[in-house]
Amino acid sequence: MTNLRRRAVIAVDLDYFYAQCEEVRDPSIRDKPVVICVFSGRTEDSGAVSTANYVARELGVRSGMPIAFAKKILKSHQDARFLPMDLEYYQSVSERIMEIIRSKGEKFEQASIDEAYLEIGRNDGDDFGLAEDIGRKIKEEILSSEKMMSTVGIGQNKLMAKMAVDSKKPNGFTIIPAGSERLFLNPLPAGKLFGVGPKTEKKLNSIGIRTVGDLASADQKLLSDLFGKKLGPELHEMANGIDESLVLDRPAEQFSRIVTLKRDSEGFDFYDVLKPLCEDLSSKLSYASIKCKSIGIIAITNELKVKTRAKTISEAIQSSDKIQEIASELFSSFFGKQYNPDEGRFKVRRIGVRISDFVESGDSKANTLEDFL
DNA sequence: AATACCGGCGAGT
DNA sequence: TCATACTCGCCGGTATT
Numbered sequence: 001m002t003n004l005r006r007r008a009v010i011a012v013d014l015d016y017f018y019a020q021c022e023e024v025r026d027p028s029i030r031d032k033p034v035v036i037c038v039f040s041g042r043t044e045d046s047g048a049v050s051t052a053n054y055v056a057r058e059l060g061v062r063s064g065m066p067i068a069f070a071k072k073i074l075k076s077h078q079d080a081r082f083l084p085m086d087l088e089y090y091q092s093v094s095e096r097i098m099e100i101i102r103s104k105g106e107k108f109e110q111a112s113i114d115e116a117y118l119e120i121g122r123n124d125g126d127d128f129g130l131a132e133d134i135g136r137k138i139k140e141e142i143l144s145s146e147k148m149m150s151t152v153g154i155g156q157n158k159l160m161a162k163m164a165v166d167s168k169k170p171n172g173f174t175i176i177p178a179g180s181e182r183l184f185l186n187p188l189p190a191g192k193l194f195g196v197g198p199k200t201e202k203k204l205n206s207i208g209i210r211t212v213g214d215l216a217s218a219d220q221k222l223l224s225d226l227f228g229k230k231l232g233p234e235l236h237e238m239a240n241g242i243d244e245s246l247v248l249d250r251p252a253e254q255f256s257r258i259v260t261l262k263r264d265s266e267g268f269d270f271y272d273v274l275k276p277l278c279e280d281l282s283s284k285l286s287y288a289s290i291k292c293k294s295i296g297i298i299a300i301t302n303e304l305k306v307k308t309r310a311k312t313i314s315e316a317i318q319s320s321d322k323i324q325e326i327a328s329e330l331f332s333s334f335f336g337k338q339y340n341p342d343e344g345r346f347k348v349r350r351i352g353v354r355i356s357d358f359v360e361s362g363d364s365k366a367n368t369l370e371d372f373l
Numbered sequence: 374a375a376t377a378c379c380g381g382c383g384a385g386t
Numbered sequence: 387t388c389a390t391a392c393t394c395g396c397c398g399g400t401a402t403t
Contacts, residue, residue, distance in 0.1 A: 038390035048390045069387040112386050197384045258391060308380055
């Protein structure tokens, strides 16, 4: 019954990643406001801000903000740069940096394009000494080989490592010593706890919980009643710095592609719009040597409500044409039914395709045999 | 009764 | 202000076995 796992977890976060990639590519923009934009193509400036460097953030630019608003804020800054998101480039930078991190330990997990965890074994009494050395090495190597600033956080689990990262960025290096979790967490507003977003925070506030400390000592039955049998207990554990989740690098379980339409539509010829989305998804499948058994569509209405429909098939597929055929069917019945009294009538602003339920495919002998039988 | 699937929602980058 | 493009996880409801 040695349930006491002594571990040190290092979290690495690449600072303002997309914008920093652009700074590395063109160092002359380093001290200018840099805003990474996803242009939707509806009008000149329609779309949203993906991320921005700290020069722009200090002037008030935030991710998720409409591009037009960011431009208004930076009106008096003629040197500001509004650059279109170049995900392929960021992806290639990310892959090289992830290799640096992965090579420094045995248990590695990539959490997003710019975040990763590394687990380091720890002896009793050893206060993250080894983890600290490795964390510093990672930071140095990312800086020397990619000229990129990063933030490192260390704690006894993924949650605490993440909270350490969030406590000081950019260019941070924070350790939360084992045993001092509550001290660190208690004074924070509940919404700062990883996983507690605006909705959950509002609900917590409504029952008098404002800080993580309040949450840590809240009535557990009340939490379960309000948040369910999973999130309720989990909130209480997290507030106490407890997180047993493993550092584990798993393959993706779904892919999706989505675009904004030129104008809101009630029904349209979706063939042309769907085609490139399905082609992208198909090539991702092919690259990973997998097929999918579930195909879904996503529609975002003019009121920004998300609607989804999905279909599971018995025969796994990979080709763009087959994905597109099923997605088209789903859209047809979706538009066919959108006038029923339940749903009401709405227009669609963005549409997308999603695939999941992956199975191995391709060159294994087992597959050849299965095909034969 | 257990499991699978579906669609909505919340959170994060 | 006028609101992107992803990924993951949970919830409750319903269908399947």
